[in-house]
Amino acid sequence: MAAQVFAYIEHKNGVADDTALELVSAARNIFPDASPAAIVTGSGADLDAVCNDLAASYSEVWKFDNEALAYPNAEAIRKLLVAVLPAEAVVLVPHDTFGMDLAPGLSIKLDSVFVSDAAGFEGLDGDNLKVIRQEYSGQVSTHLMANISAGAVINVRPGVFQPDESKSATGQVIDKSSEIGELTVGRRFLEVVEAEIGDVDITKEDILVSVGRGIEDQDNIEIAEELAEAVGGVVACSRPIVDAKWLEKPRQVGTSGQTVKPKVYMALGISGSFQHLGGIKGNPFIVAVNKNPKAPIFQIADVGIVEDLLDFVPVLTEKIQEGK
Amino acid sequence: MEILVCVKRVPDTAENEIEVNRDGSDIERDDLVYSVNEWDNYAVEEAIQIVDKVGGAVTVVSLGDEESEEVVRREMAMGAHNGILISDDAFAGSDGKGIAAILKAVVEKGTYDLILTGAQADDGAGQIGGMLAAMLDMPYASVVNSIEVLNESQLKVGREIEGGDQEMNEIALPCVLSIQTGINEPRYVGIRGIRKVASVDIPIWGASDLGLDPANVGESGAGVKRVDYFVPELGEGAEILEGSSEEIAEKLIDLLKAKGGIK
Numbered sequence: 084m085a086a087q088v089f090a091y092i093e094h095k096n097g098v099a100d101d102t103a104l105e106l107v108s109a110a111r112n113i114f115p116d117a118s119p120a121a122i123v124t125g126s127g128a129d130l131d132a133v134c135n136d137l138a139a140s141y142s143e144v145w146k147f148d149n150e151a152l153a154y155p156n157a158e159a160i161r162k163l164l165v166a167v168l169p170a171e172a173v174v175l176v177p178h179d180t181f182g183m184d185l186a187p188g189l190s191i192k193l194d195s196v197f198v199s200d201a202a203g204f205e206g207l208d209g210d211n212l213k214v215i216r217q218e219y220s221g222q223v224s225t226h227l228m229a230n231i232s233a234g235a236v237i238n239v240r241p242g243v244f245q246p247d248e249s250k251s252a253t254g255q256v257i258d259k260s261s262e263i264g265e266l267t268v269g270r271r272f273l274e275v276v277e278a279e280i281g282d283v284d285i286t287k288e289d290i291l292v293s294v295g296r297g298i299e300d301q302d303n304i305e306i307a308e309e310l311a312e313a314v315g316g317v318v319a320c321s322r323p324i325v326d327a328k329w330l331e332k333p334r335q336v337g338t339s340g341q342t343v344k345p346k347v348y349m350a351l352g353i354s355g356s357f358q359h360l361g362g363i364k365g366n367p368f369i370v371a372v373n374k375n376p377k378a379p380i381f382q383i384a385d386v387g388i389v390e391d392l393l394d395f396v397p398v399l400t401e402k403i404q405e406g407k
Numbered sequence: 408m409e410i411l412v413c414v415k416r417v418p419d420t421a422e423n424e425i426e427v428n429r430d431g432s433d434i435e436r437d438d439l440v441y442s443v444n445e446w447d448n449y450a451v452e453e454a455i456q457i458v459d460k461v462g463g464a465v466t467v468v469s470l471g472d473e474e475s476e477e478v479v480r481r482e483m484a485m486g487a488h489n490g491i492l493i494s495d496d497a498f499a500g501s502d503g504k505g506i507a508a509i510l511k512a513v514v515e516k517g518t519y520d521l522i523l524t525g526a527q528a529d530d531g532a533g534q535i536g537g538m539l540a541a542m543l544d545m546p547y548a549s550v551v552n553s554i555e556v557l558n559e560s561q562l563k564v565g566r567e568i569e570g571g572d573q574e575m576n577e578i579a580l581p582c583v584l585s586i587q588t589g590i591n592e593p594r595y596v597g598i599r600g601i602r603k604v605a606s607v608d609i610p611i612w613g614a615s616d617l618g619l620d621p622a623n624v625g626e627s628g629a630g631v632k633r634v635d636y637f638v639p640e641l642g643e644g645a646e647i648l649e650g651s652s653e654e655i656a657e658k659l660i661d662l663l664k665a666k667g668g669i670k
Contacts (some may be wrong), residue, residue, distance in 0.1 A: 183537070219425040313669075
């Protein structure tokens with residue numbers, strides 16, 4: 084195996100992100116005998132803690148310690164990676180808002196191919212890596228062939244690969260801070276403004292009645308509110324409803340909204356993009372109502388109803404009220 | 408401020424069920440409803456609002472076949488001042504890098520302070536903005552959900568990061584930003600608006616107009632190629648309840664009671 088594989092590690096408050104161990108599995112899905120190296124950038128004691136933990140999972144942990152890296156500014160990190168990575172490196176990055184910021188430009192500067200949001204690998208045919216991606220919010224999948232002869236930058240979808248919990252590596256932390264070089268970039272990080280907390284905390288509710296595009300009109304939100312009242316739950320929603328300003332941002336479930344862990348999740352007119360599903364944890368009982376029988380939500384739901392929610396939900400609400 | 412916005416014509420997933428065609432070479436495109444990519448529409452609205460505040464002009468560019476002219480015209484009806492259609496058989500099969508290289512040539516043919524793309528498209532990879540910025544050696548920020556013009560050489564931009572938090576940055580102009588949905592409320596385009604721009608001339612540029620070598624773009628230049636489309640094998644999937652709405656509702660109520668879904 085010629086190519087060296089690297090995993091970019093995201094971390095916060097001294098703890099590596101869940102994707103850190105998923106990328107070990109992803110690397111072995113590409114090259115069965117891969118022993119990927121972890122790349123960890125940051126500053127101070129938090130960085131050391133992350134690096135030491137990762138040595139149980141990666142044969143090499145490359146540590147880059149610099150105050151300018153205390154917050155992960157993708158522009159600065161790209162500059163760093165271009166300076167330190169060997170030619171033909173295969174670089175794995177989590178596909179999230181940081182990965183989207185870093186990876187496309189990194190592939191240009193490394194002059195290697197870029198694959199976005201990889202959800203599976205089906206082996207190498209010479210220099211060509213066969214990759215699975217989803218398109219159209221998961222309604223169809225596609226195979227890509229990526230020529231990795233000059234290396235690759237691959238964004239890997241979080242939550243797809245089983246984390247390698249074996250902790251079987253006896254890796255070493257290699258301090259590469261002296262190779263960092265000049266990090267000045269045209270974008271300066273100022274601060275993180277935390278999400279506002281709304282009148283209802285959907286992260287603490289057992290029953291969520293969640294609406295998506297299928298609700299069609301702001302006036303129809305009432306239909307979901309009536310069901311929520313009948314079952315003793317609260318109304319949540321998917322991203323398009325917040326974009327349309329029909330409900331407040333604190334009601335949004337998904338990677339760019341709240342992470343919820345209810346007992347029962349009723350998805351009304353929600354197609355089920357992975358960003359939305361990424362916000363549902365704790366394995367709730369999921370009921371999906373969608374008029375499109377091919378909606379991805381039906382793949383992960385426990386129970387499905389293929390009907391227009393605008394027709395079905397009022398009937399359901401009425402039946403529940405009758406039974407009380 | 409001179410702003411270039413890159414827009415794409417895509418099948419509208421709110422209007423269509425997307426299915427794989429018979430031999431898996433493409434999605435079934437008969438009877439599809441197309442529209443401008445949702446993220447791009449927010450980008451155009453944002454550009455118009457910036458120009459309304461600080462002056463300048465908005466140019467919309469789309470890469471695609473002749474049908475893409477309709478989305479350029481639609482965005483001009485919203486208020487974009489100029490439109491360009493990039494179309495050439497030599498561009499077919501371009502990967503992300505090929506598309507970014509074509510757009511780089513477009514950028515270099517003009518003088519722009521700010522270049523906007525949508526953060527992603529339903530049939531895309533969320534890659535063009537970052538690639539274009541790197542090729543142009545301009546600063547970049549992705550998934551931008553707020554823009555404030557600080558002065559002639561700087562913007563303050565918010566990025567939507569995980570959990571609904573917002574990451575604030577200062578970024579130097581000229582730069583490239585990819586725009587997240589929800590950053591604004593795109594204006595409605597009525598029949599009158601469309602009529603106003605119906606006869607506006609939209610130039611069509613090909614590889615030679617942009618000084619591009621066809622060998623470096625299109626399928627021949629692509630390091631990433633699509634093999635096929637397929638429908639993933641379903642896991643167990645949901646138990647689909649059958650019957651009349653009333654029957655289904657009764658079955659569902661029993662299930663919900665068992666799972667703690669009715670208090």
